[in-house]
Amino acid sequence: MLVTLEGLDGSGKTTVWERLRADDALPTDATFTREPTDSWYGEAVQRSIDDADADSVAELFLYTADHAAHLAETVRPGLDDGGLVVSDRYSDSRYAYQGATLAETDWFADPLDYVREVHAPWTRPPDLTLFLDLDPETAARRSGATNKFETADYLADVRENYDRLRAADPERFVTVDATADPDAVYERVRSAIVERL
Numbered sequence: 191m192l193v194t195l196e197g198l199d200g201s202g203k204t205t206v207w208e209r210l211r212a213d214d215a216l217p218t219d220a221t222f223t224r225e226p227t228d229s230w231y232g233e234a235v236q237r238s239i240d241d242a243d244a245d246s247v248a249e250l251f252l253y254t255a256d257h258a259a260h261l262a263e264t265v266r267p268g269l270d271d272g273g274l275v276v277s278d279r280y281s282d283s284r285y286a287y288q289g290a291t292l293a294e295t296d297w298f299a300d301p302l303d304y305v306r307e308v309h310a311p312w313t314r315p316p317d318l319t320l321f322l323d324l325d326p327e328t329a330a331r332r333s334g335a336t337n338k339f340e341t342a343d344y345l346a347d348v349r350e351n352y353d354r355l356r357a358a359d360p361e362r363f364v365t366v367d368a369t370a371d372p373d374a375v376y377e378r379v380r381s382a383i384v385e386r387l
């Protein structure tokens with residue numbers, strides 16, 4: 191089963207992911223992974239994140255290349271024989287974030303749809319996605335505004351894209367109020383995963 195954690199910067203995904211990793215209720219052979227990855231593709235993505243002037247189309251394809259390698263080297267092998275894979279960010283991050291970045295150009299009638307179409311023939315959709323829901327202002331504050339994506343204005347556009355994704359796939363998404371205290375957020379995420387195992 192492929193489980194993904196999604197949400198705005200600062201919504202608490204990594205905090206939850208680290209606790210899941212240490213939780214005995216999950217199979218001991220589960221794979222815990224993340225995007226961007228720590229491969230050389232992920233390092234290229236990181237260079238783009240750190241470049242305020244990075245070309246937005248080039249950036250989409252850097253993230254997408256990282257996703258392709260992540261799928262081949264980590265996600266698909268981890269899912270073999272019914273394995274559990276838990277990923278801190280995955281393809282929905284691309285649809286929501288690059289969908290928002292590409293909307294700043296006028297090349298795409300529907301940028302989110304374009305990014306989805308690029309992935310559709312070869313990606314592996316998640317079975318369950320925990321969406322940690324947070325308002326853009328709190329997200330920008332919590333994340334410390336350390337990169338170009340972490341502004342309330344941009345995150346408001348990203349959140350709208352996540353809203354669209356959730357509306358299109360209500361069975362897959364479980365929304366968790368990320369303003370709740372960390373223990374409550376964790377319990378909600380944990381029980382949603384355990385229920386589906």
Ligand SMILES: Nc1ncnc2c1ncn2[C@@H]1O[C@H](COP(=O)(O)OP(=O)(O)OP(=O)(O)O)[C@@H](O)[C@H]1O
Binds near residue numbers: 197198199201203375
């Ligand atoms: N439920 C919560 N309530 C208040 N603060 C929280 C909560 N969960 C996490 N935090 C704090 O918010 C900050 C961001 O958390 P975390 O790194 O887990 O978020 P993230 O979604 O992984 O962010 P990013 O996408 O930017 O990596 C950290 O300082 C963390 O301690």
Ligand SMILES: Cc1cn([C@H]2C[C@H](O)[C@@H](COP(=O)(O)O)O2)c(=O)[nH]c1=O
Binds near residue numbers: 225339
């Ligand atoms: C996977 C992915 C990530 N991003 C953005 C979101 C964050 O601002 C950074 C790094 O992610 P992290 O969780 O804070 O480490 O990259 C993106 O724009 N598109 C993506 O596909």
